[in-house]
Amino acid sequence: MPTLIKDGQVVDNPWSLLAKDVDLNTALSDESSHIVVPFALWQEHKDSLMESGKAVAVCVDSDDDPYELANDVIDLPLICLNFPVFRDGRAFSAAAILRERLNYQGEIRAIGDVLRDQLFYMKKCGINSFDLADGVKVEQALAAFNEFSTSYMSTVEEPLPLFRRR
Amino acid sequence: MYIYDNYDKQMLQDRIVQFRDQTRRFLAGELTSEQFLPLRLQNGLYIQRLAPMLRVAIPYGCLSSRQLRKLASIARDYDKGYAHFSTRQNIQYNWPVLEQVPDLLAELAEVEMHAIQTSGNCIRNTTTDQFAGVAVDEIEDSRPWCEIIRQWSSFHPEFAYLPRKFKIAVCGTPNDQAATQVHDIGLYIKKNDKGEIGFQVLVGGGLGRTPVIGATICEFLPWQHLLTYLDAIMRVYNRFGRRDNKYKARIKILVKEIGVDAFRDKVEAEWLHDKDGPATLTHEEVARCRVFFTDPDYQDLDDIDQAIEDAAASDLLFSHWLERNVALHKKPGYRIVSLCLKETGVAPGDITDTQMEFVADLADKYSFGEVRVTHEQNLVLTDVRLQDLYAVYLACKKESLATPYLGLLNDIVCCPGGDFCSLANAKSIPIAESIQRRFEDFDIQKNIGEITLNISGCMNACGHHHVGNIGILGVDKKGSEFYQVTLGGSSDRDTSLGKVLGPSFAQAEMPDVIDKIINVYLENRQADESFLATYNRIGMDPYKEKVYANAD
Ligand code: HEM
Ligand code: SF4
Numbered sequence: 001m002p003t004l005i006k007d008g009q010v011v012d013n014p015w016s017l018l019a020k021d022v023d024l025n026t027a028l029s030d031e032s033s034h035i036v037v038p039f040a041l042w043q044e045h046k047d048s049l050m051e052s053g054k055a056v057a058v059c060v061d062s063d064d065d066p067y068e069l070a071n072d073v074i075d076l077p078l079i080c081l082n083f084p085v086f087r088d089g090r091a092f093s094a095a096a097i098l099r100e101r102l103n104y105q106g107e108i109r110a111i112g113d114v115l116r117d118q119l120f121y122m123k124k125c126g127i128n129s130f131d132l133a134d135g136v137k138v139e140q141a142l143a144a145f146n147e148f149s150t151s152y153m154s155t156v157e158e159p160l161p162l163f164r165r166r
Numbered sequence: 167m168y169i170y171d172n173y174d175k176q177m178l179q180d181r182i183v184q185f186r187d188q189t190r191r192f193l194a195g196e197l198t199s200e201q202f203l204p205l206r207l208q209n210g211l212y213i214q215r216l217a218p219m220l221r222v223a224i225p226y227g228c229l230s231s232r233q234l235r236k237l238a239s240i241a242r243d244y245d246k247g248y249a250h251f252s253t254r255q256n257i258q259y260n261w262p263v264l265e266q267v268p269d270l271l272a273e274l275a276e277v278e279m280h281a282i283q284t285s286g287n288c289i290r291n292t293t294t295d296q297f298a299g300v301a302v303d304e305i306e307d308s309r310p311w312c313e314i315i316r317q318w319s320s321f322h323p324e325f326a327y328l329p330r331k332f333k334i335a336v337c338g339t340p341n342d343q344a345a346t347q348v349h350d351i352g353l354y355i356k357k358n359d360k361g362e363i364g365f366q367v368l369v370g371g372g373l374g375r376t377p378v379i380g381a382t383i384c385e386f387l388p389w390q391h392l393l394t395y396l397d398a399i400m401r402v403y404n405r406f407g408r409r410d411n412k413y414k415a416r417i418k419i420l421v422k423e424i425g426v427d428a429f430r431d432k433v434e435a436e437w438l439h440d441k442d443g444p445a446t447l448t449h450e451e452v453a454r455c456r457v458f459f460t461d462p463d464y465q466d467l468d469d470i471d472q473a474i475e476d477a478a479a480s481d482l483l484f485s486h487w488l489e490r491n492v493a494l495h496k497k498p499g500y501r502i503v504s505l506c507l508k509e510t511g512v513a514p515g516d517i518t519d520t521q522m523e524f525v526a527d528l529a530d531k532y533s534f535g536e537v538r539v540t541h542e543q544n545l546v547l548t549d550v551r552l553q554d555l556y557a558v559y560l561a562c563k564k565e566s567l568a569t570p571y572l573g574l575l576n577d578i579v580c581c582p583g584g585d586f587c588s589l590a591n592a593k594s595i596p597i598a599e600s601i602q603r604r605f606e607d608f609d610i611q612k613n614i615g616e617i618t619l620n621i622s623g624c625m626n627a628c629g630h631h632h633v634g635n636i637g638i639l640g641v642d643k644k645g646s647e648f649y650q651v652t653l654g655g656s657s658d659r660d661t662s663l664g665k666v667l668g669p670s671f672a673q674a675e676m677p678d679v680i681d682k683i684i685n686v687y688l689e690n691r692q693a694d695e696s697f698l699a700t701y702n703r704i705g706m707d708p709y710k711e712k713v714y715a716n717a718d
Contacts, residue, residue: 089324
């Protein structure tokens with residue numbers, strides 16, 4: 001059972017993550033009432049998805065442009081950011097863009113290759129839920145969020161840089 | 167020197183605890199090699215040909231004597247009694263043991279040093295001119311700005327997994343000693359008509375297999391906006407830099423592919439949001455950082471010293487050293503002294519534990535306890551009284567640190583090459599030595615005059631061969647080590663990339679080849695024209711003709 005951490009707590013995950021190549025009908029007939037649809041499907045069928053009666057979230061892959069969600073953030077309770085491999089750092093910027101530029105207030109979830117040693121930075125960039133990759137130990141993951149006592153630069157979590165707080 | 171406060175100390179401690187745990191988990195099999203790789207790299211740890219290699223940051227090249235003593239004791243306790251100064255104002259240990267690295271890092275932290283972000287696909291150690299703060303022609307001391315950038319870039323959560331490594335250089339003098347234009351971001355400090363400080367921002371410079379000179383994307387960025395602008399550049403690079411091919415992942419390729427104007431547009435669009443936001447620099451912060459770099463207690467001294475002139479008249483080697491290794495200082499009666507780590511027979515940039523301790527003592531006695539490291543792999547004492555020069559020289563001579571070659575042919579810049587590096591195509595240290603032996607005589611070198619010779623053991627270009635007046639690159643030719651020669655490179659304010667002379671040479675041929683190239687220069691030079699100026703005037707052909715004359 002994959003572990004989901006949200007705002008520092010282990011929680012259940014009601015969301016069903018749909019495959020990247022899913023079509024509209026398959027998406028709508030998914031048995032879950034909470035579906036995470038791929039970015040392209042969302043862009044093409046936003047209205048049908050919104051009217052489906054399901055709770056709908058979007059998965060932004062590392063090569064998708066988060067700015068394209070500018071008009072949608074208000075409708076989305078959850079945005080998933082995919083880390084195809086932990087070394088692919090684009091989602092850190094995507095998270096910061098969603099929070100700082102698009103003022104997104106909902107849940108941002110890291111999915112994919114979400115490992116213990118990147119969690120702290122993810123959180124700093126505004127990601128607040130973490131679908132841990134297989135094998136990541138929960139206690140270790142929870143400890144990771146407090147690895148550093150503070151940060152020098154302006155971050156999503158603490159916009160005031162250290163030099164304005166020192 | 168910047169002095170850590172409790173915030174800096176705490177973050178450094180946090181990092182040590184973090185890496186200790188990461189190392190433990192790796193050794194316990196909880197982290198795969200692939201997962202551990204970027205973690206150890208961001209703590210300066212490579213696995214090399216013979217052993218791990220640890221790269222320790224010397225932020226913008228500034229060291230206190232206390233730090234240098236610590237580097238010496240680490241060389242003794244964790245390594246084989248020596249270390250290597252690199253072309254990036256870092257120091258490298260070639261023989262540490264992985265299990266001991268967390269302890270080694272804890273020792274470094276005692277003197278406010280670390281190996282953070284000295285490797286890996288993150289923002290690396292920021293480099294600058296080794297004469298910062300004392301140069302006669304300085305526009306503005308670059309060190310406080312480097313410190314501001316160091317803090318901004320340390321543990322930056324958004325930019326720890328970039329497409330590739332990222333290097334920033336800052337230069338505050340008209341005469342560029344920081345190779346600013348071959349960095350991912352180069353910053354020239356400028357003053358406008360009102361005397362306000364700003365930065366000319368260059369992006370997309372770099373060496374490696376595709377050498378590129380950086381392009382200006384902003385002529386004058388007012389200083390308040392430095393960090394927000396850097397954030398904008400980094401974000402554009404992080405999002406759009408190529409990740410499909412390691413060799414095309416540097417920012418220079420992105421800038422080339424989309425064009426400088428399109429790149430600038432993206433940066434400016436991103437910057438608009440952050441401009442004037444909380445990351446905007448304040449007068450207070452700049453003042454706070456400047457305090458660490460104010461002038462030491464200089465005395466009011468005459469700028470002539472008869473005793474030194476007499477010593478120079480009677481001691482020929484001292485007069486050579488005075489001429490080459492000693493530079494003018496902004497303060498009358500003081501001089502900037504370079505210790506050239508290029509003794510023939512010693513790998514360029516290598517230094518022993520006892521030499522480090524010696525330099526630390528010398529700094530305490532004669533130069534306010536500070537030492538600088540240069541990207542040409544030498545050391546600098548920035549504040550030596552003119553009247554002390556002879557004493558300093560004699561002391562250095564005993565420790566084999568008084569080679570009077572600075573800026574001459576034997577002041578060779580050279581990467582570790584095939585003797586240490588697992589990426590090498592060919593050895594580089596023995597080439598340096600064979601050339602140094604050929605040109606050992608000071609008068610020959612002096613007659614040749616200012617010249618730079620850079621050697622890299624492969625196209626990664628750690629020895630900056632593209633920007634050497636003469637560049638030597640190790641290549642693999644059907645399994646044997648060969649060397650390609652380039653001419654005309656320079657990392658000055660007028661940066662240029664060397665051009666290939668022709669087919670490559672075997673190791674044994676190299677001293678002769680260099681000899682022939684030098685002879686073409688000597689035969690063609692006009693008045694006191696430098697090697698580079700002559701090359702720029704007469705072009706490649708005469709060199710080609712001479713070097714390949716008897717080929718076929
Ligand atoms: C021994 C272990 C080392 C390894 C494995 C290594 C690896 C590399 C690699 C792969 C690159 C090319 C990066 C690229 O083109 O994207 C590179 C560039 C570079 N390295 Fe090293 N290096 C080592 C040691 C050194 C040393 C000892 C120095 C200084 C003497 C150094 C200074 C540099 C510089 C200045 C560059 C060029 C920067 C640029 O492309 O902009 N490296 N290194
Ligand atoms: S240039 Fe090549 S051989 Fe030399 S240190 Fe760099 S990677 Fe190694």
